[in-house]
Amino acid sequence: QKEVEQNSGPLSVPEGAIASLNCTYSDRGSQSFFWYRQYSGKSPELIMFIYSNGDKEDGRFTAQLNKASQYVSLLIRDSQPSDSATYLCATPGGYQKVTFGIGTKLQVIP
């Protein structure tokens, strides 16, 4: 089992809709979780991080963490074509080595 699991997509949503991206992890020792956005041909860029159970909001982005279910999600409200990218879930697990999922490709259709 991979440490971080994501559906590769693509996930297609119409402009203005809510995009929901999901991630599961295997290491119960994981304490912190990160979402990175990667545009085609570019490097990953950190957009959200969450440490505690519940929701964390930043502008149009909301990260949700459920440690009991080992589940992390990222919601993007009012999706824009500029949000079209691959979204990577990452966690250091219990050993400080930051591990990434395969990434979910999001396509926002104008």
Next chain:
Amino acid sequence: DTGVSQDPRHKITKRGQNVTFRCDPISEHNRLYWYRQTLGQGPEFLTYFQNEAQLEKSRLLSDRFSAERPKGSFSTLEIQRTEQGDSAMYLCASSANTNEKLFFGSGTQLSVL
């Protein structure tokens, strides 16, 4: 520029040759990571340093790969006797202490012919 810097941006080499990449992290960051990424995959962990100490190296990494971070500043990643399967984007990232927020460089795209 205070971001993570990687050099070169692109490297084309013939199979069997050795290549070396350089990464300059954000100056106040003491952690430095190397990742490899191929098309359609997430970044794959290779190794990481805290200051000059190499704390972990991926078990998937063959002995042809070696990384150094002398004096805890810049880092180099060397691949000896390159193979076509080594073709990938090599990403360097740095973070401050243990907050684990990674800042990536632009990467080095390696093509092995």
